[in-house]
Amino acid sequence: ADIPPVLSGADPRSVLHHVFGYSAFRPGQERIIEHLLAGEHVLAVMPTGGGKSLCYQIPAILSDGVTVIVSPLVALMDDQVAALNANGVAAVGIHSGMDREVQLEAWEAVKRGEVKIVYMSPERLMSGRMLAALGELKIAMFIIDEAHCVSKWGVSFRPEYEMLSQLKERFSGVTFGAFTATADAATREDIARKLFPDSGTTIVQGFDRPNLKLAAAPKNAWRGQLLDFLADKGGESGIVYCLSRKFTEEVAAFLSGEGFNAIAYHAGQDAAARKTGQDRFMSEDAVIMVATIAFGMGIDKPDIRYVCHLNLPGSVEAYYQEIGRAGRDGAPAETLMLYGLDDIRMRRMFIDDDGEDQEHKRREHKRLDALLAYCEAPSCRRKALLAYFDEEIEACGNCDNCIDPPTLVDGTRHAQMLLSAVYRTGQVFGTAHVIDVVRGAETQKILERGHDSLPTFGVGADQSKQYWQAFVRQLVAGGALSINIRRYGCLEITEEGADILRGKRGFEFRDPQITTKRDRRKK
Numbered sequence: 430a431d432i433p434p435v436l437s438g439a440d441p442r443s444v445l446h447h448v449f450g451y452s453a454f455r456p457g458q459e460r461i462i463e464h465l466l467a468g469e470h471v472l473a474v475m476p477t478g479g480g481k482s483l484c485y486q487i488p489a490i491l492s493d494g495v496t497v498i499v500s501p502l503v504a505l506m507d508d509q510v511a512a513l514n515a516n517g518v519a520a521v522g523i524h525s526g527m528d529r530e531v532q533l534e535a536w537e538a539v540k541r542g543e544v545k546i547v548y549m550s551p552e553r554l555m556s557g558r559m560l561a562a563l564g565e566l567k568i569a570m571f572i573i574d575e576a577h578c579v580s581k582w583g584v585s586f587r588p589e590y591e592m593l594s595q596l597k598e599r600f601s602g603v604t605f606g607a608f609t610a611t612a613d614a615a616t617r618e619d620i621a622r623k624l625f626p627d628s629g630t631t632i633v634q635g636f637d638r639p640n641l642k643l644a645a646a647p648k649n650a651w652r653g654q655l656l657d658f659l660a661d662k663g664g665e666s667g668i669v670y671c672l673s674r675k676f677t678e679e680v681a682a683f684l685s686g687e688g689f690n691a692i693a694y695h696a697g698q699d700a701a702a703r704k705t706g707q708d709r710f711m712s713e714d715a716v717i718m719v720a721t722i723a724f725g726m727g728i729d730k731p732d733i734r735y736v737c738h739l740n741l742p743g744s745v746e747a748y749y750q751e752i753g754r755a756g757r758d759g760a761p762a763e764t765l766m767l768y769g770l771d772d773i774r775m776r777r778m779f780i781d782d783d784g785e786d787q788e789h790k791r792r793e794h795k796r797l798d799a800l801l802a803y804c805e806a807p808s809c810r811r812k813a814l815l816a817y818f819d820e821e822i823e824a825c826g827n828c829d830n831c832i833d834p835p836t837l838v839d840g841t842r843h844a845q846m847l848l849s850a851v852y853r854t855g856q857v858f859g860t861a862h863v864i865d866v867v868r869g870a871e872t873q874k875i876l877e878r879g880h881d882s883l884p885t886f887g888v889g890a891d892q893s894k895q896y897w898q899a900f901v902r903q904l905v906a907g908g909a910l911s912i913n914i915r916r917y918g919c920l921e922i923t924e925e926g927a928d929i930l931r932g933k934r935g936f937e938f939r940d941p942q943i944t945t946k947r948d949r950r951k952k
């Protein structure tokens with residue numbers, strides 16, 4: 430077996446990053462982990478696919494001693510053990526589907542203290558000999574997966590699971606965690622009563638946060654867009670997230686100049702400055718924290734009324750986690766995400782520069798694609814967001830697209846113009862140049878390369894630069910164009926783009942909201 434990883438001093442987030450390779454917690458995960466690490470019994474109800482495993486695997490990795498995970502499904506157990514081993518975590522399974530010697534070998538490793546996580550079927554665990562043997566070891570936690578099987582009220586009661594209720598007397602000092610995707614209130618009570626030695630916490634985590642208003646928009650003039658967003662939020666506190674430290678300073682300075690109480694916060698500041706900023710955010714009224722994602726972990730301020738992203742977040746998970754810091758008190762809170770082509774380029778670059786694991790990169794690019802699809806969602810945004818987490822809802826009525834539905838127009842002709850300009854300039858130029866060609870700008874670059882004699886030169890002169898930028902973004906989001914980071918972010922035509930160019934498929938375009946309310950007011 431593997432040597433248990435030495436992770437003393439590590440925190441849940443770094444385990445999430447370095448052991449599991451994920452960028453952010455899913456809704457509810459962090460809270461559950463914190464409870465378990467604090468030694469409190471937890472019953473967690475979380476949708477399937479919500480990421481229950483990490484909620485107990487991370488505390489198990491961070492705790493002294495071995496964690497016993499009871500799971501009813503042998504196949505699932507083997508999968509989990511294999512996945513943990515692949516991530517360098519010392520885990521074994523012990524169940525009747527395994528050869529006797531293999532079971533014995535696994536058990537010996539547990540006894541030698543070489544194993545952090547042991548998966549067992551309830552029958553194996555509840556034998557007198559096993560319980561006695563476990564009594565000799567340092568047990569960090571007992572985790573009961575599919576905990577609804579404990580309850581007669583549950584949908585799939587299992588007698589061997591009911592025996593688990595004997596654990597609490599035998600191991601009274603040990604932390605218990607119970608996890609299930611399906612348990613109504615009565616079942617939950619029953620589970621807690623059966624499993625927990627004394628009082629525990631029940632955490633029910635659906636993904637929907639109906640009090641959060643969702644909105645996203647292309648970033649064209651962030652100052653005006655931000656001021657618009659803040660216009661009706663006098664007296665309230667919120668967070669403005671930026672990607673870079675420098676940008677937080679710039680935005681905070683801008684807002685201060687506009688008369689707001691804004692604080693910059695990032696990991697480049699010394700501890701004292703960060704502490705002061707955090708204290709001010711917690712205690713003063715109407716504070717705007719302009720921060721990198723370094724800010725937010727462990728911030729327990731229930732009345733954060735808004736979160737604005739001035740750059741694209743790292744993933745849908747990160748986005749969800751960051752907006753989730755608003756409105757924890759359940760009262761209405763507003764969110765706005767502004768995203769630009771630069772952001773997309775930057776994110777792609779981060780991914781490409783992150784190590785050598787090609788498979789990992791491919792997955793991360795896919796994740797980013799999912800986020801972009803959310804950005805450009807043509808209908809209910811919450812529906813799109815929850816669909817990502819496999820939760821289905823009706824249109825919500827509390828997002829930008831529900832309140833002010835975007836118009837979809839046939840953009841096939843314009844898509845063809847743009848794609849043709851990309852094609853005819855050899856797919857070696859970035860967005861700015863391609864748009865200059867389409868709009869017929871006589872820049873030096875265009876004249877030098879003779880691009881003013883291309884048939885597509887100036888065919889789109891009647892549309893603004895912003896229009897074409899939005900168009901490129903949607904073509905990228907829709908998978909018709911890709912931005913090649915290896916070659917200075919030049920635009921390349923995909924299979925899908927080629928089909929549009931050849932007239933084999935059309936392109937629906939979301940009318941961009943290029944002018945902000947502010948610009949409109951000025952007119």
Ligand code: ADP
Pocket residue numbers: 451452453454455458475476477478479480481482483746
């Ligand atoms: P559940 O047991 O709740 O049905 P799992 O624990 O099997 O869900 O997790 C479902 C999927 O989500 C797994 O592929 C897991 O790796 C992934 N996952 C869990 N947490 C995260 C996270 N924070 N970020 C990204 N992916 C995650």
Ligand code: ZN
Pocket residue numbers: 808809810811812824825826827828829830831832
């Ligand atoms: Zn909606």
